[in-house]
Amino acid sequence: MTDLASLVGSIDIYLFDQILRGRAPRGASIFDAGCGQGRNLVHFLRAGHDVAGVDPHPESVRAVRALARTLAPGLPEENFRAEPVEAHGFEDRSRDFVISSAVLHFARDEAHFRAMLEGTWRVVRPGGILFCRLASTIGMEGRFTPVGNGRFRLLDGSERFLVDERMLMALTAELGGELLDPLKTTVVQDSRCMTTWVVRRG
Secondary structure (H helix, E strand, O other), rough: OOHHHHHHOOOOOHHHHHOOOOOOOEEEOEEEOOOOOOOOOHHHHHOOEEEEEEOOOHHHHHHHHHHHHHOOOOOOOOHHEEEOOHHOOOOOOEEEEEEEEOOOHHHOOOOHHHHHHHHHHEEEEEEEEEEEEEEEEOOOOOEEEEEEOOOEOOOOOOEEEEOOHHHHHHHHHHHHHOOOOOOOOOEEEEEEEEEEEEEEEO
């Protein structure tokens, strides 16, 4: 019997929830903005989706290309590129389901955050979905130390660019999107908050 991990890899559980709810049905084209080594792509590659992604680290792109060669040998290698999220060469409005998992909170400042978000959002086609997981202050307001430019020092000593509910709701409207789910935040005790933001392009 095949174990679940071999079928879906070490997928973000909240992304897995979207799959189970039919948000990325068979035949949907997939784009991972900040794909790393492809931990969130195993299911999509196995299921025959047209999968593409970018990551700024060439070693990660080499790894995800190797993964694709194993799980989806017909997929062109150029679908995975060593390019920054904010300045990649993929076509605008070309993908049905776009993933941004634990990426945007590495922005250097608000301008960089917005550039990364724009680079991610622009590939979502009309009617398509952006699935985003990112660090926030929601649920631990006032417990992080601001260090400037939208960045905060977390309780574990790391620094992240953090959003809040008001900012995400304003961005949803600014992008011309609609929330598919209420914002959902996981609070990791005495550490950090991770918010799931799922938006459909109008």
